[in-house]
Amino acid sequence: MPGATLPILHDLMEQFGYIDDAAIPLIAEALSISRAEALGVVSFYHDFRRSPVSGRVLKLCRAESCQATGCEDLVSHLAVRHGVTVDGVEEGSGIHVETVYCLGNCALSPAGLLDGQPIGRLDRDRLDAIVAAARGRTQ
Amino acid sequence: MSARVFIPADSSALSVGADAVAGAILAEARRRSVEVEVVRTGSRGLFWLEPLVEVETAAGRVGYGPVSSGEAAQLFDTDFLTGGAHPKALGRVDAIPYLARQQRLIFARCGVTDPLSLDDYRHNGEFRGLERALRLGPKATIEEVLASGLRGRGGAGFPTGIKWRTTAGADADQKYVVCNADEGDSGTFADRMLMEGDPFLLIEGMTIAALAIGATQGYVYIRSEYPHAFSVFSRAIERARGAGLLGPSVLGSGRTFDLEARLGAGAYICGEETSLLESLEGKRGQIRVKPPLPAIAGLFGKPTVVNNVLSFAATPWILEHGAKAYAGYGVGRSLGSQPFQLAGNVRHGGLVELAFGATLRDLVEGFGGGTMTGRPIRAVQVGGPLGAYLPASLLDTRLDYESMAAVKGMLGHGGIVVFDDTVDMARQARFAFEFCAKESCGKCTPCRIGSTRGVETVEKIIAGRDRQKDVELLRDLCEVMTDGSLCALGGLTPLPVLSALDHFGEDFAKTPARVAAE
Numbered sequence: 001m002p003g004a005t006l007p008i009l010h011d012l013m014e015q016f017g018y019i020d021d022a023a024i025p026l027i028a029e030a031l032s033i034s035r036a037e038a039l040g041v042v043s044f045y046h047d048f049r050r051s052p053v054s055g056r057v058l059k060l061c062r063a064e065s066c067q068a069t070g071c072e073d074l075v076s077h078l079a080v081r082h083g084v085t086v087d088g089v090e091e092g093s094g095i096h097v098e099t100v101y102c103l104g105n106c107a108l109s110p111a112g113l114l115d116g117q118p119i120g121r122l123d124r125d126r127l128d129a130i131v132a133a134a135r136g137r138t139q
Numbered sequence: 140m141s142a143r144v145f146i147p148a149d150s151s152a153l154s155v156g157a158d159a160v161a162g163a164i165l166a167e168a169r170r171r172s173v174e175v176e177v178v179r180t181g182s183r184g185l186f187w188l189e190p191l192v193e194v195e196t197a198a199g200r201v202g203y204g205p206v207s208s209g210e211a212a213q214l215f216d217t218d219f220l221t222g223g224a225h226p227k228a229l230g231r232v233d234a235i236p237y238l239a240r241q242q243r244l245i246f247a248r249c250g251v252t253d254p255l256s257l258d259d260y261r262h263n264g265e266f267r268g269l270e271r272a273l274r275l276g277p278k279a280t281i282e283e284v285l286a287s288g289l290r291g292r293g294g295a296g297f298p299t300g301i302k303w304r305t306t307a308g309a310d311a312d313q314k315y316v317v318c319n320a321d322e323g324d325s326g327t328f329a330d331r332m333l334m335e336g337d338p339f340l341l342i343e344g345m346t347i348a349a350l351a352i353g354a355t356q357g358y359v360y361i362r363s364e365y366p367h368a369f370s371v372f373s374r375a376i377e378r379a380r381g382a383g384l385l386g387p388s389v390l391g392s393g394r395t396f397d398l399e400a401r402l403g404a405g406a407y408i409c410g411e412e413t414s415l416l417e418s419l420e421g422k423r424g425q426i427r428v429k430p431p432l433p434a435i436a437g438l439f440g441k442p443t444v445v446n447n448v449l450s451f452a453a454t455p456w457i458l459e460h461g462a463k464a465y466a467g468y469g470v471g472r473s474l475g476s477q478p479f480q481l482a483g484n485v486r487h488g489g490l491v492e493l494a495f496g497a498t499l500r501d502l503v504e505g506f507g508g509g510t511m512t513g514r515p516i517r518a519v520q521v522g523g524p525l526g527a528y529l530p531a532s533l534l535d536t537r538l539d540y541e542s543m544a545a546v547k548g549m550l551g552h553g554g555i556v557v558f559d560d561t562v563d564m565a566r567q568a569r570f571a572f573e574f575c576a577k578e579s580c581g582k583c584t585p586c587r588i589g590s591t592r593g594v595e596t597v598e599k600i601i602a603g604r605d606r607q608k609d610v611e612l613l614r615d616l617c618e619v620m621t622d623g624s625l626c627a628l629g630g631l632t633p634l635p636v637l638s639a640l641d642h643f644g645e646d647f648a649k650t651p652a653r654v655a656a657e
Contacts, residue, residue, distance in 0.1 A: 002439065003401075005421030010363075010402055031421070044423040044580075045404035047363050059364070063325030064520055067570070068483035068558045069511070101407060101524075101574065102323055103364050104331040105151045106556070107186035107481060107488030116366050120154030 005031060005041055009048055018049040046100075053089070053096040056134040059113040060086060060122075062099050065106035074110060077124050082131045094135035141174030142220040145193040145200070147250060149182035149335050150367040151328070156208060157190040163211035164192070171215060181336015183250030184490030185237055193232055196222040200251075202229040237506060242468060243492045244456045244476045245449060246329075249336035255374055257382050260339045266390065268455030272347045273392050275458075280351040281307060284454060286462035288474030293319055293410070293447030294522065294551040294627070296540050299454075302444055305434035306352040309442035316349045316357040316396075317419065317438060317445045320372075321403050321410040323362060324523025326482040326554030329490060330448035334361065334368040337452075338375035339384075342398060344451030346389055347458060349396040352444055357396065360415050362403040373400045407524075407578040411626050412445040414580060425580040426626045447552070449478060470496035473539035481507045483520075483556035493538075500534040503557055514559035518567075518643065522551025524574050525631035527638035528558075528567060547638060549631070564643035569597040571635040575628060585620045586629025592616060593636065600647050610647070613640070 001007065008027060012019050019042050028038040042048045062071050078084040078097060086097045105111035108120030114130060146152075146161045161177050168175035185191060191204035192214070201222040203214060210227070217225040229235060252259035260266075272280045285300030306314060318341065322330040333341060345357050361369045376398050379385045387395050406424045408414045413427035416438050437443025453475060457465045466474045473495035479502055481488045486508035493501075503509070503519055510516055518528045521538075527548035529536065536546050543550045558567075572593035579586045593616055599609045617633035624630040640647060 003419050003421040006402065006404055006418065009404070037422075040423050041421065044425075045406050047403075047405035061325075063574075064524060064567070064570075065326045065482040065554075065556045067567075068556055068562065100364055100405070101578075102325045102327075104322060104328040104368075105154050106326045106328055106483065106554070107184075107485075107490075108151055108154055108189070109483060109488075111154065113364070113366075118150045118154035118367065120151060 005038075006045075009042060009045075013048060016052070018052045021050070051089070054092065055094040055096055056115055058095060058097045058130065059100040059103070060097055061101065061103050061105075061109070061111045063101040065102070066110040069109040071110040071122075074122060074124065074127055077127060078131075081124075081128070084131065095131055141176045143176050143178060143195040144220070145178045145180050145195075146190060147182040148179035149250075149332060150365070151186050151332075152182050152189040152191070153367070155189050155205070159208035160190045160192065160206050160211070163208040164214070167211040167215050173215070173220070175220070178253050180252060181249045181254050182332060183232065183238060184246065184332060185235065185487070186489045187487050188229065191232075192219075194220055194222060198222060199231045199233065202232040202235070203227045204229060237487060237489070237491075240506070241492050242476050242494050244465075244468070245333070245340070245452045246337070246478060246490060246492050248340070249332060252337070254336050254338055254371060255378060257339065257378055257384075265339065265455065266343060266384075268458035269343050269347055269390065271458045272350060273390065273394075277307060277351045277353065280347065280458065283458060283462045284351075287457045287465040288462075288469070288472070289450065289453055289457060289465070290473070290540065291447055292449035292453070292477070292552065294324075294549070296550070299446060299450050302434050302446065303348060303352055305432070306442045306444045309435050311442050313356070313439075313441045314352055314354040315438045315441055315443040316345050316352070316354045317416065317443055318345055318357065318359040318448055318451055319410065319412060319415055319445055320359050320361040320365075320368075320448050321415060322365075322448070322552065323407040323410045324525075324552050324554050326520065326556035327480050327523060327552045328482075329478040329480055329553065331365050331368045332490060333448055333452055334365070334372045338372050339379060340452050340455060341372075341448055342375060342379050342384065344454045345398060346384065346396050347454050348444055348446065348451060350389065350394055352442070354444070355395045355397070357398045358419055358438070359398065359400045360403060360409070360419060361400055362409075363405055369400060369402055376400060407574075408580045408628055411628065413626075415445065416443065423580070425582045428625060449552075468494035470494075470537070470539050471541055473541065477538070477550070477553050479538065479553045479555055481555050481557070484510045484512055484559050485557040486511050495539040496537050498534065499529065499536050499538060499555070502538065502555055503534065507557065510557060510559040512559050514561065516557055517560040517562055518558040518564060520556040520558070520635065521554070522549045523554050524571065525549075525627060525634055526551050526554070527634045528564065528642065529638065530642040547634070549634065564639040564646040565597065565601050565649075568636045568639040568647075569594055569601070571632055571639075572597060575632040579628060583623070583625040583629060585623040586625070586632075589616055589620045589624075589629065590632065593620075593632070597636075601649075603648070606648065610640070
């Protein structure tokens with residue numbers, strides 16, 4: 001398969017949830033590229049995490065269309081109400097929230113992607129329910 | 140015969156519960172022992188009505204929306220299967236003004252048919268474009284695309300036919316067709332809708348291109364933020380292969396073409412064609428210096444046509460109906476139709492395919508119905524994160540390549556994001572730089588360093604210590620980025636920044652209340 005680097009990295013992400021540094025030499029060898037090149041590719045793309053995260057993963061769109069409909073309010077709500085820092089690394093908070101720029105659901109902004117499932121018209125209530133469910137307790 | 144109900148499986152529809160609605164309707168049908176066939180379609184693009192449930196009746200397809208899963212029983216009670224009255228009843232879907240007023244060439248089938256049914260696709264008259272291309276041969280096919288006036292729909296607006304002719308004329312043992320489906324602009328979703336709602340159209344368009352330029356292999360680079368589109372499109376490729384549309388003998392012609400879908404990895408810059416090629420080759424998505432053009436030396440150094448989803452998707456129509464018919468739509472040098480996408484703070488967000496030349500007001504007020512919040516429109520960003528912020532006073536600007544350029548804006552990929560009067564345009568300008576800093580590939584200095592200096596300078600202006608000097612500095616920086624960047628990311632980031640500054644200067648002159656009180 002020509003240009004196999006990204007497909008391999010996506011497979012690793014799917015399997016392990018992140019790309020361990022220990023995998024870099026193996027990837028390099030398999031592709032006949034240097035370790036520096038392999039690391040260079042891993043570190044270039046936002047998708048490839050270098051360390052694991054626990055809990056559910058919510059990708060929260062913070063691009064213009066979602067800004068126009070209040071995504072930044074949701075970011076502060078997450079911090080104030082739930083103690084969740086977007087793009088932060090917190091252990092055991094049950095949910096990891098990270099910034100993305102555009103999920104192509106802009107007519108139903110603000111948008112999110114919860115473990116791959118699209119969510120439109122996100123608001124504080126919906127977010128509360130997501131966090132509660134991720135933490136395994138009811139409101 | 141069982142009743143046929145249509146419910147979108149488009150990711151926007153899913154994001155507001157379309158799966159649950161489909162499940163509830165099937166469960167309710169079972170409970171009542173009514174035979175119902177639920178067909179999952181793409182979306183019509185009337186997103187404020189999603190989940191939109193359609194029923195085939197003697198009077199045509201009638202709609203109900205937005206439907207929640209809790210309303211299933213009520214729908215049956217009111218005989219929705221025969222088009223019964225219900226508070227959510229919309230009547231004939233194709234008569235809804237939002238849809239009836241459009242000129243849908245590319246999106247004619249999206250939301251109507253089962254996206255993965257080749258029978259549906261054929262039944263709706265398709266492959267006629269490809270069949271005609273096979274009869275015409277490569278040279279005449281390219282002439283047809285040239286004569287149609289089709290320009291690249293990804294944003295740059297370069298004539299598609301010229302790209303094809305250049306690649307066709309290049310001498311090489313291997314050529315490629317690459318589809319740029321890295322639709323990263325905020326406010327755009329047409330590529331996603333098409334891949335999820337009518338994937339065979341894109342496959343047909345890419346096949347037409349491949350046969351015209353002599354490519355045997357194609358790639359579709361789909362962004363990872365679109366997992367659903369990737370999955371639907373990958374399945375469509377398999378089915379097309381199974382049906383002989385792709386493979387060693389396209390539609391029995393003896394000509395070879397095959398296709399592979401590849402997933403991006405969350406880098407906006409990979410929407411730039413040379414970055415995309417680097418990424419496909421398995422490298423960091425850093426842009427290449429042009430020349431050589433990809434048409435001459437593209438993927439793996441071979442001649443490559445790189446086009447946007449919508450450009451490829453326009454070609455079956457052009458081949459079927461002829462270049463002249465296509466060029467009959469639009470104005471000046473902006474010919475054909477453009478799928479516009481209404482987003483942000485707008486009441487009726489969705490996909491509006493129109494001939495070029497409608498006004499921005501038509502779109503945001505006529506179709507969009509103004510803001511969702513009901514507050515006045517203050518700014519409209521056209522063309523994604525690198526597009527200009529236009530004030531309400533410019534709403535009568537026409538939406539075509541030249542008119543947009545005349546107001547120092549650009550059409551880009553046709554995304555329109557509406558903001559109400561609560562927006563702080565200085566913050567939006569700062570964000571434009573922040574975004575550029577985050578997404579810069581780092582190859583050229585104006586973009587890599589300029590973006591960060593830009594964030595700092597806008598912050599200084601907002602703080603208001605030496606505003607006049609800092610505004611001058613900002614304009615100077617924008618000039619350097621415009622003239623000195625290698626690609627559109629650094630080169631066009633000044634567009635949103637300067638348009639915000641020029642049209643909404645007052646937002647940059649607010650001294651923070653806290654500082655004033657001290």
